[in-house]
Amino acid sequence: MNLTLTDYLTILPAAFVALGGVLLLVVDLFIPQNRKGITALLSAIILAGGLGTNLALGGAAFPAAFNNMIVLDGFAAFSNTVVLASGLAGVALAFQYLRRLNLERSEFYALILFSTSGMLLLNQAYDLIIVFLSVELLSIPLYVLTGLARTVNNSEESALKYFLLGTFASAFLLYGIAMIYGATAHTNLPSVVSAITDQKANPTLLLIGAALIVIGLSFKISAVPFHVWTPDVYQGAPTPVSGWMAVSVKAAGFTILLRLLLMAFPSLSTSLSAVIGGMAALTMILGNLLALVQKNIKRLLAYSSIANVGYLLLAFTAYSNPQIASDALAATLFYLVGYGLTSFAAWAVVTSMEQAEGRGLEIEDFAGLGRKRPLLAAAMAIAMISFTGVPPTLGFWGKFYIFRTAVESGALALALIGLLTSLLSAYYYLRVVVVMYMKPGEPEVTSDPWVNLLAYASAAGTFLLAFFPGSLLDVAARALIKLF
Amino acid sequence: MNYSLLILTFFPLIGLPILLFLREEQKNAIRWSALLVSLVTFGLSLWVLSRFQPEAGLQMQIDLPWLNIAGIRVSFQMGIDGLSILLVLLTAFLTPLAILSTWESVTEQVKGFMMFFLMLETGMLGVFLAQDLVLFYIFWEFTLIPMYFLIGIWGGARRIYAAVKFFLFTMAGSVLMLLAILYLGLAGKSFSLSELATNRAMFANAQTWLFLAFAAAFAIKVPVWPLHTWLPDAHVEAPTAGSVILAGVLLKMGTYGFLRFNLPLFPQAALSFAPAMAVLAVIGILYGAIVSYQQKDVKKLVAYSSVSHLGFVMLGIFALTPRSLSGSILQMINHGLSTGALFLIVGMLYDRRHTREMSAYGGIWKVVPVLGALMLVVTLSSAGLPGLNGFVGEFTILMGSFASPVLNSPWFAGVATLGVVLAAVYLLVMFEKVFLGPLTHEENRTLKEITPREVVVLLPILILIGWIGLSPNFFFNLISPSVHQLTALLQAAAVAVR
Numbered sequence: 010m011n012l013t014l015t016d017y018l019t020i021l022p023a024a025f026v027a028l029g030g031v032l033l034l035v036v037d038l039f040i041p042q043n044r045k046g047i048t049a050l051l052s053a054i055i056l057a058g059g060l061g062t063n064l065a066l067g068g069a070a071f072p073a074a075f076n077n078m079i080v081l082d083g084f085a086a087f088s089n090t091v092v093l094a095s096g097l098a099g100v101a102l103a104f105q106y107l108r109r110l111n112l113e114r115s116e117f118y119a120l121i122l123f124s125t126s127g128m129l130l131l132n133q134a135y136d137l138i139i140v141f142l143s144v145e146l147l148s149i150p151l152y153v154l155t156g157l158a159r160t161v162n163n164s165e166e167s168a169l170k171y172f173l174l175g176t177f178a179s180a181f182l183l184y185g186i187a188m189i190y191g192a193t194a195h196t197n198l199p200s201v202v203s204a205i206t207d208q209k210a211n212p213t214l215l216l217i218g219a220a221l222i223v224i225g226l227s228f229k230i231s232a233v234p235f236h237v238w239t240p241d242v243y244q245g246a247p248t249p250v251s252g253w254m255a256v257s258v259k260a261a262g263f264t265i266l267l268r269l270l271l272m273a274f275p276s277l278s279t280s281l282s283a284v285i286g287g288m289a290a291l292t293m294i295l296g297n298l299l300a301l302v303q304k305n306i307k308r309l310l311a312y313s314s315i316a317n318v319g320y321l322l323l324a325f326t327a328y329s330n331p332q333i334a335s336d337a338l339a340a341t342l343f344y345l346v347g348y349g350l351t352s353f354a355a356w357a358v359v360t361s362m363e364q365a366e367g368r369g370l371e372i373e374d375f376a377g378l379g380r381k382r383p384l385l386a387a388a389m390a391i392a393m394i395s396f397t398g399v400p401p402t403l404g405f406w407g408k409f410y411i412f413r414t415a416v417e418s419g420a421l422a423l424a425l426i427g428l429l430t431s432l433l434s435a436y437y438y439l440r441v442v443v444v445m446y447m448k449p450g451e452p453e454v455t456s457d458p459w460v461n462l463l464a465y466a467s468a469a470g471t472f473l474l475a476f477f478p479g480s481l482l483d484v485a486a487r488a489l490i491k492l493f
Numbered sequence: 494m495n496y497s498l499l500i501l502t503f504f505p506l507i508g509l510p511i512l513l514f515l516r517e518e519q520k521n522a523i524r525w526s527a528l529l530v531s532l533v534t535f536g537l538s539l540w541v542l543s544r545f546q547p548e549a550g551l552q553m554q555i556d557l558p559w560l561n562i563a564g565i566r567v568s569f570q571m572g573i574d575g576l577s578i579l580l581v582l583l584t585a586f587l588t589p590l591a592i593l594s595t596w597e598s599v600t601e602q603v604k605g606f607m608m609f610f611l612m613l614e615t616g617m618l619g620v621f622l623a624q625d626l627v628l629f630y631i632f633w634e635f636t637l638i639p640m641y642f643l644i645g646i647w648g649g650a651r652r653i654y655a656a657v658k659f660f661l662f663t664m665a666g667s668v669l670m671l672l673a674i675l676y677l678g679l680a681g682k683s684f685s686l687s688e689l690a691t692n693r694a695m696f697a698n699a700q701t702w703l704f705l706a707f708a709a710a711f712a713i714k715v716p717v718w719p720l721h722t723w724l725p726d727a728h729v730e731a732p733t734a735g736s737v738i739l740a741g742v743l744l745k746m747g748t749y750g751f752l753r754f755n756l757p758l759f760p761q762a763a764l765s766f767a768p769a770m771a772v773l774a775v776i777g778i779l780y781g782a783i784v785s786y787q788q789k790d791v792k793k794l795v796a797y798s799s800v801s802h803l804g805f806v807m808l809g810i811f812a813l814t815p816r817s818l819s820g821s822i823l824q825m826i827n828h829g830l831s832t833g834a835l836f837l838i839v840g841m842l843y844d845r846r847h848t849r850e851m852s853a854y855g856g857i858w859k860v861v862p863v864l865g866a867l868m869l870v871v872t873l874s875s876a877g878l879p880g881l882n883g884f885v886g887e888f889t890i891l892m893g894s895f896a897s898p899v900l901n902s903p904w905f906a907g908v909a910t911l912g913v914v915l916a917a918v919y920l921l922v923m924f925e926k927v928f929l930g931p932l933t934h935e936e937n938r939t940l941k942e943i944t945p946r947e948v949v950v951l952l953p954i955l956i957l958i959g960w961i962g963l964s965p966n967f968f969f970n971l972i973s974p975s976v977h978q979l980t981a982l983l984q985a986a987a988v989a990v991r
Contacts, residue, residue: 336563380602394638399664400631409627409675413562416675424675428668435664439641439657447645447653479560 012075019074019081022063022089023129026096029055030122037115045115049104052118053097056125060093063129073135077197080135087342087488088132088264091349092257096125098353098463099253102360105457106249110365112158121253124150128261137186137196137222140265144182144229147261148175151254155246161367167245174228174238182225188218201273219274219281223266230262232322233292236315240299243311248363251307252356255314256349263321263341270325271334278329285325290426292319297430300437306359306372309437310352313396316434317348320427323411327418335486336417340410342485343478347395347403350470355392357464358385361455369453372441376450385454385461386445388468393438398431401475410482495553497544498571501537501581502618505530505588505611512608520603524596527607531589531614538585542578547974550574551624551687559628567684570625575975576752577621579822579968580745583829584621586953587741588614591734594837594950598733598844599647606647606732609639613738620746626674626684626754630667633710633750636743637663640735648730655723655730662723666710673706677758690757690982697761704762707755708770714747717770717807718777721800728796733840736792740799740836741829748806748825752818756810756979760986763813767899770811775908777804782915786922791842792849794923795835798875801912802828808909809890812900813983817893818976819969824886826968827961831875831883834954838868841947842927845940851923856932857940864943865928867951874958876920877913882961887913899987 017024033055037048067086073079099121107113127147134140152175156168190196192214193204204210224235231239243251270281296316303309321344324337362369362378379386395404408431415424474481508530515523546552557569573581592610599606616639619632637660645656674684680696681689689696696703713720724744728736756763781801788794806828809821841864843849858865874881877888891913895906932938943951961968 332563399634399638401635405631405634409671410562412672413675413678416672417679421672421676424672428672432661432664432668435661436657439660443645443653443657446642447656482560482562 015071016074018066018069019071019079019133021066022059022081022093023126023133025062026055026059026093026122026129027126029058030119030126033122034116034119037119040115045108045113046104048115048118049100052122053100055122056093056096056100059125059129060090060097063089063093073199077199078136078139079130079133081133083488084268084338084342085132085264087485088260088345089129091260091345092125092128092132095253095257095260095349095353096121098467099249099257101459101463102249102252102357103247104459105455106247106360106363106460109455109457110158110247110363111160112247114157117154117157120150120154124148124154125257128257131261132264134265134268135198137189137198137201140269141179141183141186144225145179147258148179148229151258154250154254155242157250158245158247161245163241163245163367164247165245167242170238171242178225178228178235180225181221181228185218185221185223185225188214188221192218198269198273205273205276215274216277216280219269219277220284222269223281223285226262226266227288230259230266230318231315232288232318233295233315234288236292236296236318239315240308240311243314244305244307248307248356248360251311252353252360255310255356256352259314259318259321260345260349263345267324267338267341271328271338275329275334278327282326282328285322286420286423289319289322289325290423292316292322293427293430294319297433300434303437304371304373306362306370306375306441309372309441310355310359313434313438314352316430317396319430320344320408320411321348323415323420323423323427326415326420326423330418333414333418337414339482339486339488340407340414342488343482344407344411346481346485347407347471350467350474351392351395351402351404354388354464354467354471355396357460357467358389358392360460361385361457361464362452364453364455372444373448374450374452375441375444376448376452377445378450378452378454379446381452382454385464388464389445390442391468391472393441395471397435397438399435401472403471403475403478406475406478494557495555497537497541498553498573498622499555499569501534501541501585502571502615502622504534504537505614505618508611509608512604512611515604517602517604520600523603523607524592527611528589528592530611531585531592534614535585535589538582541573542582545573545578545971547575547971550975550978554624565678565682565684567627568625569628570685571622571628572624573622575972576749576822576979578971579826580621580742580749581618583745583826584614584617584742586957587737587829587833590833590837590950590953591737593946594737594840595732595734596946598840602646606643609642610734610738613639613643617738617742617746621749624686626677626686626689629686630671630674633746634664634667636746640739640743643735644727644731647732647735650730651726652730655726658723659727662713662720666713669706670710673703677703686754686757693758693760700759700762704755704759704766707750707758708766711747711750711755712773714750715744715803715807716747716800717773718780718800718804721777721781724800725793725796728799728836729790729792733836733843736796736836736840737833740796741833744799744803745825745829748803748810748821751807751810752822752979756813757982760983763811764899764983764987767811767813771808771894771900771905774804774807774811775905777801777807778909778912779915782912782919786915786919789851790849791839791851791923791927792836794919795832795839798916798919799828799832801916802832802875804912805887805890805909808894808905812890812894812897812905813980814893814897814899815973815976815980817890817897818980819972820886820889820893822972822976823961823965823968824883824890827874827882827886830954830957830961831871834871834951834958835875837950837954838864838871841943846937851926853934854927854937855934856928856930857937858928859932860937860940861942863948867943867955868928869924870955870958872920872924874962876917880962882958882965885962885965
């Protein structure tokens with residue numbers, strides 16, 4: 010097998026970040042304990058470098074590389090951008106936080122880089138084996154990261170829970186891949202597709218395989234009924250890790266789910282669409298219902314992230330129709346960007362609020378934030394309004410596009426469930442706003458320049474981009490052309 | 494391209510950077526800049542009026558492409574016609590007065606208050622001017638946010654409950670409307686109101702559901718009985734200026750929505766639902782009046798009177814005659830003026846005595862004769878005394894509904910007339926309890942007479958009350974060409990059914 014330059018270029022973003030992580034581990038040995046800020050800075054530079062390479066190569070339209078194992082099409086490049094940007098946001102969230110709460114360990118940044126490279130690889134995967142490898146590459150560092158706050162019992166518990174359920178999910182995924190291999194004698198996506206179109210595949214095995222893969226990935230994106238780990242893990246993990254994984258893991262998970270279903274399994278859409286539609290409905294309803302009763306802001310945001318997964322799953326209704334599928338793809342990418350910006354605004358405020366020993370994380374602790382830190386409270390309020398889906402925010406446009414796709418595909422009932430659960434969500438999101446602005450209090454808030462910057466920038470993006478949704482949607486719509 | 498409406502809509506936002514520049518302690522500077530911005534906005538609305546030609550239909554249109562979803566355009570499309578001109582003027586007219594009324598009542602976080610108020614004005618103007626369904630929806634939903642904060646931060650004791658209830662009720666209707674808008678956009682291949690109205694055959698088979706989805710959003714806002722329960726809470730807990738805008742303008746967004754969307758987009762459904770809507774309207778008229786009569790709190794009384802008064806507007810709309818529709822539009826303005834003024838006066842009393850219980854007053858005419866006289870005029874206007882504005886609106890609506898071929902029964906107007914009588918009863922009883930009789934409470938003896946600033950707040954409203962009452966034709970002439978266009982369209986639909 011001859012490897013050409015384009016092969017290496019295709020894998021460059023992921024390789025750059027992974028190699029950067031390895032180097033960082035070595036370089037870190039020579040950085041004195043009191044200057045670990047340099048490690049954080051280096052990791053940010055590596056992520057920025059990965060982002061740069063990804064943006065530079067994203068438009069190049071290389072053919073699939075390494076014998077059709079890896080691809081860097083517009084779709085993957087778009088998701089890579091989201092993942093790398095959220096990696097940068099994660100580093101910004103973590104830097105002062107870790108020092109402040111005595112959790113500083115320089116492996117943290119290397120682990121973020123390794124996990125990010127796994128996500129990048131997952132975005133670019135063109136072969137089921139790569140899918141499995143990259144899922145593991147992204148997960149294993151994550152298990153460690155969620156358990157990083159060793160002093161907190163919750164953190165250990167959450168890491169163990171995440172690890173056990175995560176491995177379980179990986180087993181589903183692997184079994185599904187094996188089934189597909191059994192049905193088509195291939196793991197490579199183009200070959201799988203041609204086996205299916207040539208009707209050489211065993212339809213029963215194929216369906217079982219695809220369903221098992223969907224289940225495995227549903228764990229990762231925390232769709233109901235595979236969501237039970239999410240609130241515990243998000244609560245127990247260090248706050249920057251929760252915020253970062255709430256965005257990046259879901260982005261990568263949805264990318265591969267879209268690629269697999271839309272590209273490889275359109276023939277199964279009649280059975281899979283119904284199942285995923287049911288999951289979407291359950292996820293929207295349960296995520297929002299359970300969020301109603303939360304008192305802890307991290308658990309609230311965890312359930313809110315589950316609810317958002319429900320909205321994102323609407324993209325899979327009627328995905329066999331190419332027109333609807335391409336609309337749904339654009340809508341999903343758009344939604345992910347809006348969700349990411351909104352989430353980081355919210356998680357940045359939560360990071361500022363958290364004090365030693367997990368104090369400051371009850372919703373009631375936000376009382377008086379509106380007067381004490383007006384800008385931070387405004388960022389949180391914009392995030393809450395955007396999550397609710399009220400204009401003018403990106404959250405509104407995201408829901409607008411997603412629900413539009415659902416209506417277009419004839420899933421009026423699902424769109425109605427989505428809209429009614431958004432109404433439900435208004436109640437708990439508003440409660441945060443009520444506490445911040447309408448209840449007196451003296452909250453303890455940390456002022457951390459990087460976290461502040463992230464909160465303001467994400468909130469401003471959530472708000473200002475809502476006035477120019479067209480340009481973002483155009484980028485998202487262009488990103489998918491190469492998929493078909 | 495005509496940018497006048499765009500400038501008018503977004504002018505209030507110019508105040509935001511100015512206010513941000515000022516420090517929280519410079520309260521007067523903050524108040525004056527907000528007032529000035531809203532006054533200039535009013536000036537702009539008069540400029541729009543001066544160039545308005547009633548016969549020309551939708552005019553001063555602007556259509557900027559905004560985004561394109563799979564070939565279907567969402568555009569920044571605005572326009573003004575007889576249905577909206579008066580509501581735009583009312584919004585721009587009431588906002589500076591409401592701002593001026595807060596000089597002494599809002600002393601905490603003045604900057605935030607004024608910023609939300611100016612945002613609210615932009616939102617309301619946008620609702621009345623938008624000609625694209627998505628744009629309309631954005632403005633419609635956006636008005637929720639500033640109003641939610643105005644009630645929740647500067648409101649009374651139960652403000653949080655009222656603010657959240659207001660938000661959730663309104664949003665409940667809005668999500669159904671959003672679903673209908675999404676459906677319309679796909680079925681009609683456009684989000685532009687005029688294009689959809691022309692191509693309404695493309696979604697005619699779903700129009701019953703679409704009508705109901707839009708009606709849900711608008712009926713909650715109006716509010717139509719039995720969806721009114723958020724209104725007394727929101728009105729009573731809101732700060733005075735908030736109540737003025739809430740009653741004066743926000744409720745009209747609902748009735749305006751029926752006129753602007755439900756009638757032209759789904760005329761057949763409108764015709765078949767008209768009797769049902771008229772029944773709800775009449776129930777609202779009577780229910781609002783009876784509940785008003787039983788109130789002990791003046792502000793609550795005024796709040797429930799809105800349910801009754803807007804019942805008339807709804808009756809006029811669904812009587813579907815040119816006369817009743819014109820009456821309805823004028824009555825929206827009348828209600829905005831009289832109820833706005835009532836809330837302002839109640840607020841003035843509250844500023845002085847810190848209670849709104851009627852039993853705490855009594856006989857205060859002797860102490861504050863000027864305030865009493867002004868209150869009397871406003872009360873009579875609200876009760877529909879001939880010669881004042883309320884009479885013109887209600888009388889036109891009743892005349893129109895009486896002869897309505899769609900309702901086809903004099904009973905609607907007949908029973909509604911009872912509401913006029915009841916309104917006189919509860920309003921005059923209220924006036925008597927507060928202003929007439931012997932002075933029963935010692936502390937009322939030292940009540941402060943109306944200040945010049947408060948006179949400036951009320952006088953413009955009173956002038957308009959008299960003007961509309963004595964020569965309503967100036968206003969009817971602005972409305973009627975557009976109303977005739979609308980009824981012609983409905984007539985064509987009725988013929989198509991037969």
